[in-house]
Amino acid sequence: AQSVTQLDSQVPVFEEAPVELRCNYSSSVSVYLFWYVQYPNQGLQLLLKYLSGSTLVKGINGFEAEFNKSQTSFHLRKPSVHISDTAEYFCAVPYYGGSQGNLIFGKGTKLSVKP
């Protein structure tokens, strides 16, 4: 069965420093992977997605992620963070229970950017 593990529940970082948010998955089927961002009291917004092709995926707000099949990882990175990047980030993978699918999400990583 598919599952997603986000290894860090909180990541504090100073402004303009690089950041990596880690995500590992397990899947017995073709892999599609997503990162979403959630600002306080708001819904989730798609940052980027891997469906196929190049393993380095670029998303919005300067974020990128690399799909690594051998390590079953899809870590999210940004070379220089801003205060406005403070939010919670979720990694997700499709789950195909029965004949219908839905996304299963990791427990989230709270990124806190300090001045």
Added chain:
Amino acid sequence: DGGITQSPKYLFRKEGQNVTLSCEQNLNHDAMYWYRQDPGQGLRLIYYSQIVNDFQKGDIAEGYSVSREKKESFPLTVTSAQKNPTAFYLCASNREGVNYGYTFGSGTRLTVV
């Protein structure tokens, strides 16, 4: 602009009462979903619907009910049988299949008083 509208944004309920959360989309999406979010637990699937007049239970359906009478609408009722209903509820939809991800609404925060 197309999107998903959840209402109300904040909702207060007395213990023992049923309450209905609204979710409307004008994206012409076939599939719609309800998730519950609690701090540190990520998102957990309550119900989902792939077509009108059909829906499936998710991982935590007990104490909740849904209907899908129109393609655009997927309301969630939190019943008195839900023992711990205080949470943030998120509605989502997609058209192209789950492989392509979801569009989310802005959420409803339900508090039991």
